[in-house]
Amino acid sequence: MGLNIIGSVEKVNGSEISYSDFATKYLSKNEPVVITGLMADWKATRDWVHDDGIPNLQFISSNFGKSKVQVADCGSREFTDQKRFEMSVAEFIDHWLNVSSVEHGNLYLKDWHFVKEYPEYTAYTTPLFFCDDWLNLYLDNYQMHEDHDTYQKRDNISCSDYRFVYMGAKGTWTPFHADVFRSYSWSANVCGKKKWYFLSPEQCHLVFDRNMKNSVYDIFEEVDDTIFPNFKKTTWLECTQDQNEIIFVPSGWYHQVHNLEDTISINHNWFNAYNLSWVWDLMLRDYKEAREYIEDIKDICDDFEGLCQRNLAANTGMNFYDLFNFIVRFSFANIVQLCYLAKSSVSAKWCASPITQNLIFNLESAKDIAEKMKFRCVSENYNISLDIRSVLEEHAFLELCFQLERTYAFIHDKHEPIGDKKTFLIDDLLDMGLCKLLSTVVCNPDDLVNLIDDTLQNLVILPHKV
Known part of the structure; x- marks a missing residue:
C-alpha cells in the first residue's frame, strides 16, 4: 500500500518575504516551507559544484579530506538508525568515485561539523530567517553539559554545535525520524535533488507501535499492521527540493528523505523562543x-x-x-x-x-x-x-x-x-x-x-x- 499523499510543501522566494512574515507564517505556526533565492552568494555553491551541477568532490577531498566524519551505510540498519562508522572525507570520496553503490552499500556522509573544523573558510552565510538560533549561539560559547559527572567529553568537535554538512550519492537516504531536541532544522541543497516526505505532529502517534515505544523505520517497506496498526491512517506531504533551495523543517514533523541525485547539503538544527x-x-x-x-x-x-x-x-x-x-x-x-x-x-x-x-x-x-x-x-x-x-x-x-x-x-x-x-x-x-x-x-x-x-x-x- 502506497502513502496517502494529500499535498506538497509550499515554495516561496526568500527575497520577497520579510523576517516578520516568515516568523508569523512558518515559525509560530510550525509549518514547513521551501525557500528559493538565498544561496547565490555562497562560497560553497561556487567551490563545491561544477558548472554542470555535479559535486566537485576532488576540491572537497583536496581541501578537507583529512577530516574524520560519520558515514552511514544506507543498506544496513542498526537499531532505529542506519549503521554508522568513521572514515576520513578523502576515504569516503574515494569510495564514492571508485566503488559501485552495490559494493559499498550506498554510503552517506552525515553530521560533518564543517563550520567548527574550518571556521576560516566561510562556505555560506546563515539566512536571515534562521539567525535567531539560540542553540548554536550558546554552544559557540558554552558546553551544553556543565556537570562534569554528566558531561563526558569525546573531542572538541563532536558535541560542539548543530551545524552540519551531508554528502551522498544518488540513492542514499535518511530513515523516518523527527529531529534532535524536536528542534527546527533547515537544509540547503548546494547541489543535487532531494525528495522529502512529511508527517505532521498531529499524526505522529499513528506511526508508533501499540506501546508507543518504536516507530516505523522505513515508510516504503511493507509495514506490519499487527505492529503498527494505525500507520495506514496517515496522510502525507511531499516535496522535491532542487539545487539552491532551502527547506525549513518545523518542530515535531517526522520525515524521510531520499537523494534523487548526487547531493551535498548544509543543515542546521536550532531552537529559539518560538519552539x-x-x-x-x-x-x-x-x-x-x-x-x-x-x-x-x-x-x-x-x-x-x-x-x-x-x-x-x-x-x-x-x-x-x-x-x-x-x-x-x-x-x-x-x-x-x-x-x-x-x-x-x-x-x-x-x-x-x-x-x-x-x-x-x-x-x-x-x-x-x-x-x-x-x-x-x-x-x-x-x-x-x-x-x-x-x-x-x-x-x-x-x-x-x-x-x-x-x-x-x-x-x-x-x-x-x-x-x-x-x-x-x-x-x-x-x-x-x-x-x-x-x-x-x-x-x-x-x-x-x-x-x-x-x-x-x-x-x-x-x-x-x-
Whole structure:
C-alpha cells in the first residue's frame, strides 16, 4: 500500500518575504516551507559544484579530506538508525568515485561539523530567517553539559554545535525520524535533488507501535499492521527540493528523505523562543521514560534523581540542569539588551520597537518553561547558582550577549550596534537604579520566574529621556 499523499510543501522566494512574515507564517505556526533565492552568494555553491551541477568532490577531498566524519551505510540498519562508522572525507570520496553503490552499500556522509573544523573558510552565510538560533549561539560559547559527572567529553568537535554538512550519492537516504531536541532544522541543497516526505505532529502517534515505544523505520517497506496498526491512517506531504533551495523543517514533523541525485547539503538544527516548548515537552517525555526504566532500583540508589538526569543527558543530548543553565544565561543576555534599550531610548516608544518586542517575547518564553519546570521537576535544587554580576564578568557571556545583539540588529534591519560591550556593563545597570537586579542569584525555576517578572516591571516604569 502506497502513502496517502494529500499535498506538497509550499515554495516561496526568500527575497520577497520579510523576517516578520516568515516568523508569523512558518515559525509560530510550525509549518514547513521551501525557500528559493538565498544561496547565490555562497562560497560553497561556487567551490563545491561544477558548472554542470555535479559535486566537485576532488576540491572537497583536496581541501578537507583529512577530516574524520560519520558515514552511514544506507543498506544496513542498526537499531532505529542506519549503521554508522568513521572514515576520513578523502576515504569516503574515494569510495564514492571508485566503488559501485552495490559494493559499498550506498554510503552517506552525515553530521560533518564543517563550520567548527574550518571556521576560516566561510562556505555560506546563515539566512536571515534562521539567525535567531539560540542553540548554536550558546554552544559557540558554552558546553551544553556543565556537570562534569554528566558531561563526558569525546573531542572538541563532536558535541560542539548543530551545524552540519551531508554528502551522498544518488540513492542514499535518511530513515523516518523527527529531529534532535524536536528542534527546527533547515537544509540547503548546494547541489543535487532531494525528495522529502512529511508527517505532521498531529499524526505522529499513528506511526508508533501499540506501546508507543518504536516507530516505523522505513515508510516504503511493507509495514506490519499487527505492529503498527494505525500507520495506514496517515496522510502525507511531499516535496522535491532542487539545487539552491532551502527547506525549513518545523518542530515535531517526522520525515524521510531520499537523494534523487548526487547531493551535498548544509543543515542546521536550532531552537529559539518560538519552539522552546517543543524542546521541554520532549525532554519531559524522555525523562519519564528514563525514570520508569530504572524505577526498580530507586530504593537502593543513593542518588536516584541524579542517575535519571545522567541517563536523560545520554539519551536526549541534555537534561533538566543543562536546559535550565541554558535558559538562565539566555534570559540574562536578553535582560542586558533590554536594559540598554531602556537606558538609551529617547522616548517611551522604545517598548514598541521590534527588537524590544522580540526580547520581551524571548523572556516570556523562558518564563513559561521555568514555570513548567517548577511543577514537573523532582529536584528543587538545580545545582547552579548564577548571579548577573558574576555572569557579566564572564568572557563567554559577553560574547553570547553581543552575538545576540548582532543577530537582532540584523533581523530587524538596525544597522547601528545596540550597545558597546566594553562600556555597558555593571556600572550602567547601577546608573539605572537596578541594584536589585545585579544582586539577584538564580538557583531554581522560581528565582528565574521572579527575575523576569521584576525586570519587565521595572523596565516598563523606568523614566525615559525626553
